Amino acid sequence: VSTVTPFQTVGPFWSIGLRLGLEPLASSHPGVRVVIRGRLIDGAGAGIPDGILEWWHPGLPAIQRSTTEDRGNFVIETTRAPHLAVRVLGRGIQTPYLTRLYFADDPDAASDAVLQLVPEHRRHTLLAQPTTAGEYSFNVVVQGENETVFFEV
Amino acid sequence: VEPGTHPDPNSPPYKATELRHPKQPLVIIPQTLTELSAPVYGHDRIGPLDHDLTAQHGAPPVGQRMVVSGRVLDEDGRPVPETLIEVWQANAAGRYRHKVDRWDAPLDPNFSGAGRTLTDKDGWYKFVTIQPGAYPWRNHDNAWRPAHIHFSLFGQAFATRLVTQMYFPGDPLLALDPIFNTVPDERARSRMVSAFDLSLTTPEWALGYRFDIVLRGAAETPMESRP
Numbered sequence: 001v002s003t004v005t006p007f008q009t010v011g012p013f014w015s016i017g018l019r020l021g022l023e024p025l026a027s028s029h030p031g032v033r034v035v036i037r038g039r040l041i042d043g044a045g046a047g048i049p050d051g052i053l054e055w056w057h058p059g060l061p062a063i064q065r066s067t068t069e070d071r072g073n074f075v076i077e078t079t080r081a082p083h084l085a086v087r088v089l090g091r092g093i094q095t096p097y098l099t100r101l102y103f104a105d106d107p108d109a110a111s112d113a114v115l116q117l118v119p120e121h122r123r124h125t126l127l128a129q130p131t132t133a134g135e136y137s138f139n140v141v142v143q144g145e146n147e148t149v150f151f152e153v
Numbered sequence: 154v155e156p157g158t159h160p161d162p163n164s165p166p167y168k169a170t171e172l173r174h175p176k177q178p179l180v181i182i183p184q185t186l187t188e189l190s191a192p193v194y195g196h197d198r199i200g201p202l203d204h205d206l207t208a209q210h211g212a213p214p215v216g217q218r219m220v221v222s223g224r225v226l227d228e229d230g231r232p233v234p235e236t237l238i239e240v241w242q243a244n245a246a247g248r249y250r251h252k253v254d255r256w257d258a259p260l261d262p263n264f265s266g267a268g269r270t271l272t273d274k275d276g277w278y279k280f281v282t283i284q285p286g287a288y289p290w291r292n293h294d295n296a297w298r299p300a301h302i303h304f305s306l307f308g309q310a311f312a313t314r315l316v317t318q319m320y321f322p323g324d325p326l327l328a329l330d331p332i333f334n335t336v337p338d339e340r341a342r343s344r345m346v347s348a349f350d351l352s353l354t355t356p357e358w359a360l361g362y363r364f365d366i367v368l369r370g371a372a373e374t375p376m377e378s379r380p
Contacts, residue, residue, distance in 0.1 A: 017241025
């Protein structure tokens with residue numbers, strides 16, 4: 001039996017080292033394409049400009065990554081699935097924050113076993129809302145009003 | 154995981170945590186297929202020199218050359234084979250090749266500071282690099298980060314992710330560093346400190362440091378849920 005190595009923040013300079021998975025999914029990869037646009041927001045309501053999102057669902061070839069821009073905006077280009085597992089990393093983030101993204105227009109989402117474990121008044125924070133065809137809106141709020149639900153898995 | 158192993162997301166001495174930690178309780182969920190599947194990057198994407206940070210330019214970088222090697226294990230002591238490790242670090246002067254690093258220390262044209270590799274079938278990995286320098290940061294008055302190398306690992310599942318920092322033995326800055334000391338348990342902190350290892354040195358060429366890494370385990374059986 002071994003004892004786990006502690007987490008440490010990625011700090012502000014992670015873009016030097018975290019480079020795999022940032023490129024778009026190959027156009028030949030099967031699945032229905034979706035684009036999710038959102039903002040990573042801190043406890044003062046400001047965008048987090050040095051954040052990184054990693055997401056995964058079993059229909060992808062590997063974990064994908066996206067970085068936030070100066071105002072905290074990010075874009076997730078992926079394929080549709082019942083949900084995405086999403087992880088947030090960044091300076092000042094000491095342990096990766098785990099969440100999930102569900103699609104608000106998915107009629108099966110409401111009965112999902114994991115979503116059912118989330119207090120009802122907070123479930124909306126995990127629902128990506130449709131905007132235009134094939135596009136969704138989904139903010140990740142790490143602290144404060146409408147704080148995103150984070151999981152311990 | 155034993156209490157005190159991981160830092161508290163809200164750690165006032167590390168000021169950047171103040172507005173970036175959740176205040177609502179975490180929701181505990183079981184591991185489902187999503188958390189247990191094992192997305193691994195293609196091996197073809199690791200270049201032959203990616204593990205050698207001293208060989209990525211036309212000439213060697215300035216600094217004390219060193220081998221950093223160790224084993225990646227899970228909580229049950231089993232090796233984690235063929236898993237991606239990404240590292241990044243400052244140069245010998247403590248400067249990162251990054252647009253937001255404005256510290257007035259020289260960049261080294263022969264050092265990018267990034268590496269990646271896969272563990273072998275027994276969980277072993279090896280990087281060749283140079284000793285990173287300490288550097289000042291603005292967390293508090295006269296704050297200096299101890300020398301460190303950032304490590305990022307995926308393990309066998311989405312839930313086994315680890316990002317950590319490797320430190321060096323005997324560094325007097327460790328006792329003063331808010332980020333190192335956000336890990337509450339002293340024994341846990343010590344697991345982030347590498348060990349000088351004579352067997353890893355290469356005569357007439359490089360020093361050697363040993364850094365073993367332990368990832369959390371993944372549950373054996375996923376909870377039933379929609380595919």
